[in-house]
Amino acid sequence: MDFSFLFDNFVELSVTGLVLGSVYALIALGYTLVYGVLQLINFAHADVFMWGTFVVAWLFILLGANSTGTLLTALPFLLLALVVAASTTGGLAMLVERVAYRRLVRKRALSYIVLISAIGASFVLSETMGIRDRIVEAISGLLNGIAGLFGGSVDLTTLLADYLNNPRGPTRLPFEIQPTTLFMIGEFRVRDTDVTVIVAALIMMVGLDFFIRRTRLGREIRAVAQDPEAAALMGANSTSVVNKTFLIGGLMAGVAAVLFMIKTGQTSFDIGVVLGIKAFTAAVLGGIGNLRGALLGGLLLGIAENYGSALFGTQWKDVVAFVLLVLILLVRPNGLLGQSLGRARA
Incomplete structure (x- = not known):
């Protein structure tokens, strides 16, 4: 174990761990929200996030943003990407x-049947992106039909040619964001990209927590999570509430996709596999069904991975994270904040 490396780079490992954990936390929200309402795991959620990352990359391509600049320079494109990506992931989640869910839930299917359906939806989303050339051709034809009404044309297959020729390979954000140092902590430079990811994740988490606890829809979500039959007697439409819950989780996945691309600048059709497992781990670690637990679990997981990499090497990163999960669950089987969504106080 290399304790000297950990101590010498403690601040850097902590900050980068918080950045990574912030992304885990936002993805974990989708698992937490759905589990809190349906007591089911939506394994397709990570692939909804994956689609959001591609939407960000493709939007930059279509807008011609293929240069190098600071985060401030890219801000107008990122704000537009946030709207488009969140709309796409929200729609996909619904x-x-x-x-994959509604008919099975109505028929009160066994939980493992619903789980298989969710896994199937996950593979459909990931593999569909893996043959994205057919998708883009279909979208291009639709847009050409619309543009033809106004005497124009849209050729997405030409604009996205480089990305269609290698559909199962990595896709990079064409705009290279150059981080800017905001301040120093010792010898470590705290960059604007890191601060943006952490602060944005915290704002989204606080906003969602306030929404669930203080708004009418939030109260309906908590009511359905606690007792669907009683909530129905009080006038809550459980089908509509579940659909809106998926929408909210999808919107959070869109935000996470933008933050992920700001930090890494690269995506692929299969990133949902690893990130989905990590986000699910974060949700369980914090207490699945608890919004604040998703944040805590994500941040702890990100930091634990970085510390583990420093001590044992990067190849042990995942081992350390999951050993931590097992140890915490042995002590607290319900997670660190094991309070269900339905019992969250207003």
Whole structure:
């Protein structure tokens, strides 16, 4: 174990761990929200996030943003990407609920049957992106039909040619964001990209927590999570509430996708596998069904991975994270903040 490396780079490892953990936390929200309401695991959620990362990359390509600049320079494109990516992932999440969940939930299917359906939806989303050339051709044809009404044309297959020729390979954000140092902590430079990811994740988490606890829809979500039949007697439409819950989780996945691309600048059709497992681990670690637990679990997991990499080497990063999960669950089986969504106080 290399304790000297950990101590010498403690600040850097902590900050970068918080950045990584912030992304885990935002993805974990989707698992937590759905589990809190349906007591089911939505394994397709990570692939909804994956689609959001591609939307960000492709939007930059379509807008011609293919240069190098600071985060401030990229801000107008990122804000537009945030709207488009969140809209896409929100719509996909609602589609997943409608196709893979609703009928099974209404028929009170066994939980493992619903789980298999969710895994199937996950593979459909990831593999569909893996043959994205067919998707883009279909979208291009649709847009050409619309543009033709106004005497124009849109050729997405030409604009995205480089990305269609290698559909199962990595896709890079064409705009290279150059981090700017905001301040120093010892010898470590704290960059604007790191601060943006952490602060944005915290703001989204606080905003969602306030929404769930203080708004009418939030109260309906908590009511359905606690007792669906009683909530229905009080006028809550459980089907609509579940669909909106998926929508909210999808919107959070869109935000996470933008923050992920700011930090890494690269995505691929199969990133949902690893990130999905990590985010699910974060949700369980914090107490699945608890919004604040998702934040705590994500941040702890990100930091634990970095510390583990420093002590044992990067190849042990995942081992350290999951050993931590096992140890905490042995002591607290419900997670660190094991309070269900339905019992969260207003």
